[in-house]
Amino acid sequence: xDPDSEGEVSHFQALSAALSATVGLGNIAGVAIAxxxxxxxxxxWMILVGFLGMSAKFTEVSLGxxxxxxxxxxxxxxxxxxxxxxxxxxxxxKSLGKVLAVLFALLCIGGSFGGGNTFQVKQSxxxxxxxxxxxxxxxxxxGLIMSVLVGIVIIGGIRRIASVADKVVPAMCGIYVLACMYxxxxxxxxxxxxxxxxxxxxxSPEAAGGGFVGVLVxxxxxxxxxxxxxxxSAAIAHSAAKVTYPVQExxxxxxxxxxxxxxxxxMTALVIVITGAYNNxxxxxxxxxxxxxxxxxxxxxxxxxxxxxxxxVAVFMFAYSTMISWSYY
Numbered sequence: 001x002d003p004d005s006e007g008e009v010s011h012f013q014a015l016s017a018a019l020s021a022t023v024g025l026g027n028i029a030g031v032a033i034a035x036x037x038x039x040x041x042x043x044x045w046m047i048l049v050g051f052l053g054m055s056a057k058f059t060e061v062s063l064g065x066x067x068x069x070x071x072x073x074x075x076x077x078x079x080x081x082x083x084x085x086x087x088x089x090x091x092x093x094k095s096l097g098k099v100l101a102v103l104f105a106l107l108c109i110g111g112s113f114g115g116g117n118t119f120q121v122k123q124s125x126x127x128x129x130x131x132x133x134x135x136x137x138x139x140x141x142x143g144l145i146m147s148v149l150v151g152i153v154i155i156g157g158i159r160r161i162a163s164v165a166d167k168v169v170p171a172m173c174g175i176y177v178l179a180c181m182y183x184x185x186x187x188x189x190x191x192x193x194x195x196x197x198x199x200x201x202x203x204s205p206e207a208a209g210g211g212f213v214g215v216l217v218x219x220x221x222x223x224x225x226x227x228x229x230x231x232x233s234a235a236i237a238h239s240a241a242k243v244t245y246p247v248q249e250x251x252x253x254x255x256x257x258x259x260x261x262x263x264x265x266x267m268t269a270l271v272i273v274i275t276g277a278y279n280n281x282x283x284x285x286x287x288x289x290x291x292x293x294x295x296x297x298x299x300x301x302x303x304x305x306x307x308x309x310x311x312x313v314a315v316f317m318f319a320y321s322t323m324i325s326w327s328y329y
Contacts, residue, residue: 042218173264
């Protein structure tokens with residue numbers, strides 16, 4: 001960090017703000033749905049797309065920094081809408097750039113309503129309503145509380161969001177990773193067999209979910225939903241970072257898909273495979289009902305009865321942090 005560089009937030013705060021948008025219910029619920037529908041093999045393709053996503057994230061964030069703008073009030077504005085319009089204009093594609101920039105802006109708003117907010121509230125409610133009866137009876141109350149908590153933070157802009165994110169993100173990742181690590185250590189002897197199953201299932205023509213192509217599609221779909229690499233959203237948060245030159249922030253952003261998909265998603269998938277939750281007939285309604293967070297909770301609950309309580313705290317934090325960043329986008 002160089003405090004004299006132009007920008008609003010530090011490298012770590014920008015990374016935390018962007019990670020808070022990506023590390024969400026996609027990591028808990030999305031992975032569970034992927035493994036439940038596509039079998040263990042979907043995990044392999046998720047990890048592969050996570051590594052490919054590191055390149056995509058590096059590119060989009062570097063471009064976001066390169067074409068960012070400083071508003072009259074000193075706030076930084078950047079993202080795909082700017083590098084599409086300004087960048088393509090530089091190569092003689094002004095009209096195409098403007099069309100794509102407007103299209104991105106509209107799709108980003110749609111994404112913030114759907115994946116950025118609605119999915120987060122729905123999946124976290126599915127997990128929490130079992131432990132807090134009042135939310136089961138009055139689900140709108142949970143939505144209202146979330147709306148108020150998100151509103152308090154986002155009214156303060158990117159600086160407030162970043163200052164909250166750089167505390168919430170390490171805490172929530174730490175809680176969740178420790179919970180997964182405990183289960184994986186408890187079943188350490190079964191990890192090699194689980195990894196072998198994941199790799200063999202990834203290339204199996206008889207695999208669940210429509211064979212090889214089905215597993216591939218499910219894995220890719222859930223990985224991209226989880227880490228958002230290449231869709232242009234993270235560049236909005238990273239554009240506010242204080243940098244000496246654009247590529248600096250691109251290198252920082254590389255960490256996102258790695259932390260999000262390669263580390264956290266892999267842990268979730270291993271827990272679900274090792275506990276056998278993905279093919280347990282008892283949990284079939286959760287898979288068909290897209291209740292991924294509840295499936296992960298059930299898998300963890302098989303090992304330690306009170307784990308669903310820990311997961312509920314993590315799920316709430318994951319959902320909340322994703323909502324504040326997507327509201328900023």
